[in-house]
Amino acid sequence: MALDGALEPHVLDDQVSKTTDSGRKLPELSRLEDRLGHRFRDRALLETALTHMSADPRRIASYQRLEFLGDRVLGLSVADMLFTTYPQAEEGDMSRRLADLVRRETCAAVASAWDVGPHLRLGEGEILSGARKNKAILADACEAIIGAVFIDGGYGAARKLVEAGFGERLLTPATPLRDAKTALQEWAQGQGHPTPTYSERGRSGPDHAPIFRIAVRIGSLAEAEAEGRSKRLAEQAAAEAFLRRQGLWNEGAEADHG
Structure with missing residues (x-):
């Protein structure tokens, strides 16, 4: 089989290019x-x-x-x-x-x-x-x-x-971040705001399946609240709610709530 620039004795001269099987030259x-x-x-x-x-x-x-x-x-x-x-x-x-x-x-x-x-x-x-x-x-x-x-x-x-x-x-990652908490933290950092803080505002439902209500605050900005079947899910939902309110999270965005 003919080879394109198959291994040859190495030449260090910048002006010498290797020739391919079809007669074309590889760029220097x-x-x-x-x-x-x-x-x-x-x-x-x-x-x-x-x-x-x-x-x-x-x-x-x-x-x-x-x-x-x-x-x-x-x-x-x-x-x-x-x-x-x-x-x-x-x-x-x-x-x-x-x-x-x-x-x-x-x-x-x-x-x-x-x-x-x-x-x-x-x-x-x-x-x-x-x-x-x-x-x-x-x-x-x-x-x-x-x-x-x-x-x-x-x-x-x-x-x-x-x-x-x-x-x-x-x-600027090529794919959108799916994690709302990450997106919110990076937005806050980019805007010069403090790191978001999350606090539990209540829980409801039976002991074996509680529903948590979490609020997220960034400095003096208005809080956003949301519920979830675990604190982690509630925090993600609160971050997403905050982003939506700021017009930074659209319907097509995928949050990693798993």
């Missing part, structure tokens, strides 16, 4: 390095991070191992960023944001922003199938590049890369 890696904001001391790492297993009969020289490492570095970097950016957030809130930021679709979007596709080394079959725009492959390459930067420049360089690629998405 220095352009990709400019977009990444990292100049590799060991260019072979970046070449490996861009090599799909279809272009490597040995498989071991593809980006799979770097992807494995990069996935862990990405998770640590994003967790670090969340911990620093949202000092009042609970563990569950940060976990939801982490899952949103490291999912395949987000990694693929970051790789697309880096314009990784044209640099990928692919087998002929993958080229014909349009793999340069395949989200799964782009996501894998994104993580592999992060792993390569980690090896080449250490955690500081890798975190800088993640912050540049994922930082804006960390502040």
Whole structure:
């Protein structure tokens, strides 16, 4: 099988491009390095991070191992960023944001922003199938590049890369938060208000199935109250009621009340 940029002796000259099986040339890696904001001391790492297993009969020289490492570095970097950016957030809130930021679709979007596709080394079959725009492959390459930067420049360089690629998405997640308490807390923080506080205002129903009434207050703003079959559910409902009153929670929003 003809290979797209199959592994060859590594060439460090920025002006030399690898030729594909169809005669086309892959863009110079220095352009990709400019977009990444990292100049590799060991260019072979970046070449490996861009090599799909279809272009490597040995498989071991593809980006799979770097992807494995990069996935862990990405998770640590994003967790670090969340911990620093949202000092009042609970563990569950940060976990939801982490899952949103490291999912395949987000990694693929970051790789697309880096314009990784044209640099990928692919087998002929993958080229014909349009793999340069395949989200799964782009996501894998994104993580592999992060792993390569980690090896080449250490955690500081890798975190800088993640912050540049994922930082804006960390502040504006691609998917709406389903947790009304989280959404309310972040809105309050963004508006310079104090952290929301919740207090029980009463309970009704039989002892084995009580219904709790909870009020949420943010500074001097008017409270909002709601009921639920547990304190947690009542707090979520109160937060949602507050958001609805402020025009920040519409009918299409999904609250995680489970």
